[in-house]
Amino acid sequence: MPVESNLEQINKVFAEADCLCTKEQVDAALDKMAAEITEQLGDKLPVVYCVMNGGLITTGHLLTRLEFPLEVDYIHATRYRGETTGGELYWRVPPEVNMEGRSVIIVDDILDEGHTLAAILDYCKEQGAKEVYSAVLVDKQHDRKAQPGMRASFTGLEVEDRYLFGYGMDYQGFLRNAPGIYAPKGM
Numbered sequence: 001m002p003v004e005s006n007l008e009q010i011n012k013v014f015a016e017a018d019c020l021c022t023k024e025q026v027d028a029a030l031d032k033m034a035a036e037i038t039e040q041l042g043d044k045l046p047v048v049y050c051v052m053n054g055g056l057i058t059t060g061h062l063l064t065r066l067e068f069p070l071e072v073d074y075i076h077a078t079r080y081r082g083e084t085t086g087g088e089l090y091w092r093v094p095p096e097v098n099m100e101g102r103s104v105i106i107v108d109d110i111l112d113e114g115h116t117l118a119a120i121l122d123y124c125k126e127q128g129a130k131e132v133y134s135a136v137l138v139d140k141q142h143d144r145k146a147q148p149g150m151r152a153s154f155t156g157l158e159v160e161d162r163y164l165f166g167y168g169m170d171y172q173g174f175l176r177n178a179p180g181i182y183a184p185k186g187m
C-alpha cells in the first residue's frame with residue numbers, strides 16, 4: 001500500500017488527540033533544563049549525545065539554550081522501531097566522538113520504561129566516560145521503570161501514562177514534528 005494511504009488516519013489521530021503540554025509549557029521546561037545543565041556542566045567541555053531519532057528535537061532546542069563550549073554527537077539506539085510497545089534494544093549507530101575521560105550528557109525525548117537509557121548509560125560507563133548525565137524532555141509517570149525510582153539527571157516534564165507523540169516522539173513513525181505533547185484519543 002502506498003504511504004499516502006496513511007494520510008487520512010494520521011491526520012485524524014492528530015486532530016482528535018489530547019494536548020497534554022502546549023508549546024509554551026515545553027519551552028518553559030526547556031529553559032529550566034538548560035539552566036540546570038549549564039549550572040552542572042557549563043565549565044566541563046562536555047559531549048552532548050543526541051539519541052536518534054526521538055532525541056533530535058529536544059537536543060536541538062536545548063543546544064541553542066546552552067551558552068558554553070561543548071561537542072555534539074549522536075547515538076542511534078531504538079527499542080520501539082515504529083511500534084507502540086518496546087522490544088530489544090537495537091544499536092543502529094554507536095557514537096563517533098570518544099567519550100573516554102569526558103563529561104557526557106545523553107539527551108532523549110522520553111524516559112518511559114527506561115531500558116533504552118539504562119543500556120546507553122551502561123555503554124557510556126564501559127567506554128570510560130568520566131561522568132554521565134542524562135536529560136529527557138518527558139518522564140512518563142508509571143511504576144514499570146527498568147530500575148525502580150529511575151530518573152534522568154535533568155527532566156523537563158512529568159506526563160501521565162499514555163502513549164505520547166510530538167517533540168520528537170512518534171506515532172507510527174509520524175507526528176514527531178507536532179509542536180506540543182499529545183496523546184492519541186483512547187490510548
Ligand SMILES: O=P(O)(O)OC[C@H]1O[C@H](OP(=O)(O)OP(=O)(O)O)[C@H](O)[C@@H]1O
Binds near residue numbers: 053078086170
Ligand atoms: O524508556 P524506554 O521504554 O526504553 O523508551 C524510550 C525510548 O523509546 C524511544 O525510542 P524508539 O526506540 O521508539 O526509537 P526512536 O527514537 O527512533 O523513536 C524514545 O526516543 C526513547 O529513546
Ligand code: HPA
Binds near residue numbers: 162165
Ligand atoms: O509514549 C511514547 N511515545 C513515543 N515513543 C515512545 N517511546 C517510548 N515511549 C513512547
